[in-house]
Amino acid sequence: MKFLDEAKIYIQSGAGGNGCVSFRREKFIEFGGPNGGDGGRGGDVIAKAVEGLNTLIDYRYQQHFKARPGGNGMGKDRHGANGADAMLKVPVGTQIYDEDGEMLLADLTEIGQLAVLARGGNGGFGNAHFKSSTNRAPRHANPGQPHEERTIWLRLKLIADAGIVGLPNAGKSTFLAAVSAAKPKIADYPFTTLHPQLGVVSVDGREFVIADLPGLIEGASEGVGLGDRFLGHTERCRVLLHLVDATGEDAGAAYRIVRDELKAYGHGLIDKPEILALSKADALTPARIKAQIAALKVAAKKTPLVLSAHSGAGVPETLRALLKVIDAVRKATEAPRSAAPAWQP
Secondary structure, three states, X not given: OOOOOEEEEEEEOOOOOOOOOOEOOOOOOOOXXXXXXXXXXXXXXXXXXXXXXXXXXXXXXXXXXXXXOOOOOEOOOEOOOOOOOEEEEEEOOEEEEEOOOOOEEEEEOXXXXXXXXXXOOOOOOOHHHHOOOOOXXXXXXXXXXXXXXXXXXXXXXXXXXXXXXXXXXXXXXXXHHHHOOOOOOOOOOOOOOOOOEEEEEEEOOEEEEEEEOOOOOOOHHHOOOOOOHHHHHHOOOOEEEEEEEOOOOOHHHHHHHHHHHHHHHOOOHHHOOEEEEEEOHHHOOHHHHHHHHHHHHHHHOOXXXXXXXXXXXXXXXXXXXXXXXXXXXXXXXXXXXXXXXXXXX
16 A cells, blocks of 8 residues: 555535425315425535544545535425535544645544534525414525535644654664564665654553654755655654664764754754664674764764664663653643643532
């Protein structure tokens, strides 16, 4: 299944059915009276976050979704049928924007969460609705309300606890494959990872979700390489794992390139907690590793972890460091909610 994290679609709700003008006409009944039924309500267009989806690829092949209109009212006080809703099933983490791409209409972050995007029109009243003691034979009925239509953007932002960032070939996919059951493509050329990959990591009896993202290069914010649009998947992450290739020429320069691109992207990524790690340590001599650590200390103002996803050295320590930050951020974000006093009359 291909990965698609953005789609533009057209939606239209159902129009309401028209009310009916009808009179009861039976043999031997002199005063029948009005019996026109009301029109049915048009269907809504509803988005629902469902389990088991992690891509918007279904919306590449179908871009128009229309709910059913309501049925017209009929004689003998028969109500028109309500129109069926149009249900859009989307992955958890999908954001829905208006056509301008700026106004957020809904943010579906939990399984089963619903959002009504276009409401169906109400059905019109039949003439039976207007009968009264002074108007015993009304000869008018209301038309149904018109439908709503709009063009919307669906944007998927994967929900993960940690996100891996770094230059191409920094060992991000190798790390994900080593710590989870995910099987990302691994090769010795840049931009092997074209789409984000998710994996479930287990450490010390605890589990969390980690996301592997395509590599960033200098100028990604200006569209160089794969660009930086995929960084939207890190906006929901609690912590970033920044991997720096130990076999590169200057670990400090590599670190600064990625940090500059995170800053250019914005959305608070530069302020997220970061775990810095030097990868591919098994391919270097101790003296070379020491030199790269020193370069990273100067650039990042902190001591990096050293790991090798191939041999497993330093991997458990890195996972524990990530889990520690995840727990701290989760506790900090949930504490204000629990501290809010209960409402009292």
